[in-house]
Amino acid sequence: MTSQPLPGATTSGRAEETTPSRARAGTAVPRFFRSRRAAGGLFVLLLIALSAVAAPLLAPTGPLEMNPRIRLVPPLQTSAVGSFHLFGTDHVGRDLFSRVLYGGRISVSVALTAILLGGSFGVVVGLLAGYYGRGLDAVAMRLADLQLAIPTILLAIAIVAVVGRDLVVLSVILAISTWIIFARTVRGTTLALRESAFVEAARAAGAGDGRIIVRHILRNTWTPIIVLASQQVALMIILESSLSFIGAGAPATSPSWGSIVADGRDYVLSGNWWLTTFPGLAIAVSVLAINFFGDGLRDVLDPRLRI
Amino acid sequence: MTGYVVRRLIQAVGVVVGVSVFIFCLVRLLPGDPARMMLPESASAEQVQAMRRSLGLDQPIPVQYVIFASQAVRGDLGRSLFYGAPATEVVLGHLPATLQLAGFSLSFALLVAVPVGVLSAVRRDSIWDFLAIGLALAGQSMPAFWLGLTLILVFAVLLGVLPAAGSGSLAHLILPGITLGAYLMALVTRLVRSGLLDVLNEDYVRTARAKGLGAWAVTYGHALRNVLIPLITVVGLQLGSLLGGAVITETVFAWPGVGTVLFTAINARDYPLIQASVLLLSIFFVLINLAVDLLYAYVDPRIRHA
Numbered sequence: 001m002t003s004q005p006l007p008g009a010t011t012s013g014r015a016e017e018t019t020p021s022r023a024r025a026g027t028a029v030p031r032f033f034r035s036r037r038a039a040g041g042l043f044v045l046l047l048i049a050l051s052a053v054a055a056p057l058l059a060p061t062g063p064l065e066m067n068p069r070i071r072l073v074p075p076l077q078t079s080a081v082g083s084f085h086l087f088g089t090d091h092v093g094r095d096l097f098s099r100v101l102y103g104g105r106i107s108v109s110v111a112l113t114a115i116l117l118g119g120s121f122g123v124v125v126g127l128l129a130g131y132y133g134r135g136l137d138a139v140a141m142r143l144a145d146l147q148l149a150i151p152t153i154l155l156a157i158a159i160v161a162v163v164g165r166d167l168v169v170l171s172v173i174l175a176i177s178t179w180i181i182f183a184r185t186v187r188g189t190t191l192a193l194r195e196s197a198f199v200e201a202a203r204a205a206g207a208g209d210g211r212i213i214v215r216h217i218l219r220n221t222w223t224p225i226i227v228l229a230s231q232q233v234a235l236m237i238i239l240e241s242s243l244s245f246i247g248a249g250a251p252a253t254s255p256s257w258g259s260i261v262a263d264g265r266d267y268v269l270s271g272n273w274w275l276t277t278f279p280g281l282a283i284a285v286s287v288l289a290i291n292f293f294g295d296g297l298r299d300v301l302d303p304r305l306r307i
Numbered sequence: 308m309t310g311y312v313v314r315r316l317i318q319a320v321g322v323v324v325g326v327s328v329f330i331f332c333l334v335r336l337l338p339g340d341p342a343r344m345m346l347p348e349s350a351s352a353e354q355v356q357a358m359r360r361s362l363g364l365d366q367p368i369p370v371q372y373v374i375f376a377s378q379a380v381r382g383d384l385g386r387s388l389f390y391g392a393p394a395t396e397v398v399l400g401h402l403p404a405t406l407q408l409a410g411f412s413l414s415f416a417l418l419v420a421v422p423v424g425v426l427s428a429v430r431r432d433s434i435w436d437f438l439a440i441g442l443a444l445a446g447q448s449m450p451a452f453w454l455g456l457t458l459i460l461v462f463a464v465l466l467g468v469l470p471a472a473g474s475g476s477l478a479h480l481i482l483p484g485i486t487l488g489a490y491l492m493a494l495v496t497r498l499v500r501s502g503l504l505d506v507l508n509e510d511y512v513r514t515a516r517a518k519g520l521g522a523w524a525v526t527y528g529h530a531l532r533n534v535l536i537p538l539i540t541v542v543g544l545q546l547g548s549l550l551g552g553a554v555i556t557e558t559v560f561a562w563p564g565v566g567t568v569l570f571t572a573i574n575a576r577d578y579p580l581i582q583a584s585v586l587l588l589s590i591f592f593v594l595i596n597l598a599v600d601l602l603y604a605y606v607d608p609r610i611r612h613a
Contacts, residue, residue, distance in 0.1 A: 145318075146325040149593050151551030154585045157573060161581050162336050238450045242555050245452045246570060261453055265559075269471060273460050280453035288448040 028300045038296020044289035052108050055101040060084075063102035063255060067093035072267070075274045088274040091267055096274060099260050100282050106256040107283070110171050111236035118175030119229050122182025123221075127213050129183065130190025137187070144180045152177040152239065153246075160248040170249050174236050185228055189221045223301045230294035234287045241283050257283045311604050319597045326589045327379060331372050334582050384586065385579030389571060394583035398565055402591070404474065405557065405564030409549045411480050412488030417542070420492045424499025425526060428507065439496060446493025451552055455486040455559035472561040483560040487552050491545050498541055502534035539606075543599035547592045554588075 033039045051058060060083070067089075070079035075088040075096075087096035129137040147155070156173045163169050193199060199216050207215070241258030243249035250256040255263070257279045264275025342358040350358075359365055363374045378384070384394045427439035449457075462482060463471035470479050506512060507530055515529045557566030565584055572580035 146322055146329075149322045149326055149596075150329070150585070150589045151547065151554075151592060153551045153554050154569075154588055157569065158330065158333050158581065158585050161573060161576075161578070162333050234448075241450050242452055245450075246555060246558055247573060258450075258452075261456065265456055268456055268460055269464060271464050273464075276453065276456045276460070280450070280457065283450055283453060284445075284448045287450075288444060291444070291448065 032296055032300045035296045035299065037292045038299070041289040041292030041294075041296060044285065045293055048104060048108065048286050048289070051101055052104040055098075055105055059095070059098035059101045061095045061098045063094070063099045064253070065094060065098075069093065072272055074272075075278075087278045090263060090275055091272075096260075096278055099255065100257070100279050103255055103257045103260050103279060104282060104286075106167065106250055106254050107237055107240060107258070108286075110167060110174065110240050110250070110256065111233050113171040114174030114178060114236045114240075115229050115233050117171060118178035119182050119225070119232070121175065122179035123186050123218075123225060125179065126183040126186025126188075127190055127218060127221075130187040131194055131209070131213055131217065133191075140183060140187075144183065147176070147180065153242065156243050157246075157248045160243075165247075165249065165251040167250060167254060170240065170243065173243070174239055177239065178232050178236065181232065182225065182228060185224050186221055189224060190217050193217045193220055227294060227298045227301060230290060230297055234290040234294065237283060237287055237290070308604065312601060315597060315600055315604075319593050322593050323590055324376075326593075327376060327586060328372065330582055330586050330589075331375050334578060335368065335371075379586070384583035387572070387577055387580040387583075389575040389577040389580060394579045395587070397568060397580060398584050398587045401563060401565045401568050402587075404562060405550070405553050405566065408480065408483055408487060408557065408562055408564060409546075409553050411484040412486075412549060412553075413491065413542070413546070415484050416488035416491035416495060419488075420495035421499055421531075424496045425503060425531065427496070428500045428503035429522075429526060431504065436500075439500065443493040443496040443500075446489040446496075449489065451486050451490065451555050452559050454489055455483065455556060458482045458486060459559075474563055479560075479562075483556050483562050486559065487549065487556040490552065491542070491549065494541060494545065495538065498538060499531075499534055502537060503530055506530050506533045536607075540603075543603070546595050546599060550588065550592055550595070 032042075067081075069081055070083060070085075070089050070093040071091055073079045073085050073089040073093075076086065077088070078084050079089065083095075085095055085097065087100060089095055090099070125140050129140045150158075152173075155176070159173055160169065194217070199212055202212050202216055240249060240256060241261070244256045244258030245262045247262065250259050252259070260279035261276050261283075264272070264279070267275050342355050342364055346354060346358055363371055366374065382395050386392065387394045387397050390397045423439045423442065427436040430436055459471045459482065462469040469482055470476075471482075473479055503526075512525060512530050515525045520528070553564060554566035554569055556562065557564045558570040561567060565588060568580065569584045569588075571577070572584060
């Protein structure tokens with residue numbers, strides 16, 4: 001970074017600025033796939049995404065369709081009425097495989113929405129707090145301290161108790177729990193980049209604050225943001241399922257994986273193992289796959305990154 | 308040090324006030340009239356009015372907050388509708404069970420994770436390392452509630468060796484303790500492993516080995532010492548989340564702690580109890596973090612001057 005020509009000083013500086021990252025990207029893809037874990041993680045993630053998108057085509061029934069004549073059919077068996085159930089059926093005769101497929105749609109989309117909301121809010125706050133410092137910085141960081149004083153689970157329970165169970169509310173609660181780590185990380189890199197030579201050069205060339213923040217600082221902050229986002233998605237899925245499990249998450253009409261586990265918990269003691277095992281496995285496998293993918297991404301983009 | 312302690316104490320008080328304002332505002336946003344909710348359905352309009360007056364609901368909002376805060380300071384957070392007792396009493400009465408569970412989980416996590424992490428680093432790439440990494444990955448990927456249900460399924464239903472729910476004996480603590488401690492155990496295992504791998508080839512470790520120290524003394528006396536600081540940091544940071552995780556774990560095992568109280572309160576729409584549990588747990592959380600911070604400042608002088 002020291003011997004780089006001053007990018008942004010002239011208009012032609014833009015081309016030079018993009019070359020190093022493009023060169024890195026050239027080797028990044030093969031390096032990513034050389035890691036068996038990372039590639040495996042990506043493969044499983046694609047599979048989950050595909051099954052979530054294609055749920056209506058793959059699922060034999062709707063997620064809420066009941067049939068009292070086929071209650072508690074064990075997995076891989078054909079019911080009394082001749083229907084086949086890969087994951088079995090639950091206590092009101094709903095096909096568990098269909099429920100897990102549709103549940104994936106809810107769990108994955110809530111987690112992604114939360115990251116999009118919380119991540120972008122956190123990035124904006126981090127950029128502004130790091131760049132302008134002083135009052136804004138102090139207010140944002142105190143707010144973060146205050147929020148960290150309430151465990152997320154408690155915060156969520158309190159909010160849901162007031163506004164009720166809803167997927168949008170759930171996404172916003174998860175977003176609230178994740179913005180701080182984005183804000184802190186971006187604030188840190190912004191503080192460092194603000195004093196760097198190329199930002200000084202851009203300022204000397206007459207670039208305004210907005211241009212410097214977007215073109216020079218944000219551009220050089222993408223790596224930690226992407227790595228952080230991939231790791232936080234896994235956390236969001238766990239948090240979402242935990243909230244849905246205790247009844248402070250997804251509404252009963254759109255069950256997520258956590259809600260399906262909650263529905264099956266009363267049947268664990270009577271040995272109906274499949275009701276909790278399959279939706280739980282879906283959560284654990286996706287979280288594992290996301291973590292493998294995220295670690296692979298980090299190793300490729302910036303192995304020194306300690307997040 | 309005194310300056311740092313005072314500054315940190317003021318900060319903690321500020322946070323507690325902030326939390327109480329938040330909870331207060333949230334409860335005001337609740338749908339419905341709290342006065343009507345605290346009375347039976349058949350209550351007359353006059354009774355509702357009297358209840359509103361006795362609850363101070365006819366006062367302006369800022370005045371209401373002052374009344375709420377002054378009552379809260381004296382330990383009065385209203386009466387639980389479900390338990391029919393003062394909410395503070397209900398929550399504090401269940402706190403020891405939660406602390407017992409959290410303490411057991413912490414010990415379990417450390418007692419398993421440190422030796423496993425050491426073994427995995429010392430015998431790198433062996434079958435033990437492979438198993439240790441697998442254990443850590445599993446611990447980080449399984450949500451606590453599902454791990455709990457799966458443990459019940461295997462050890463209580465299938466094998467019948469441990470109780471599925473309740474409390475009273477050490478056997479009752481094992482499954483919830485493992486459930487709550489699994490995540491921390493995974494985290495510490497990874498930390499110890501990577502921390503040890505970082506230093507095992509350092510000069511000072513080689514020197515220790517060269518001067519004839521046994522493998523045990525080198526690993527535990529010299530190398531592991533280097534992992535201690537990040538270990539204490541992570542455990543300190545995680546103590547608070549252990550409390551949050553206890554809420555989930557307790558509901559799975561019907562463990563009679565604050566988490567079960569909170570779960571009951573949600574299902575019974577017992578707002579005074581929800582308010583009291585969230586507020587008291589948050590205060591407790593702040594106190595733990597305060598204690599951890601002060602302990603650091605005491606151990607590491609660089610922190611108090613930062």
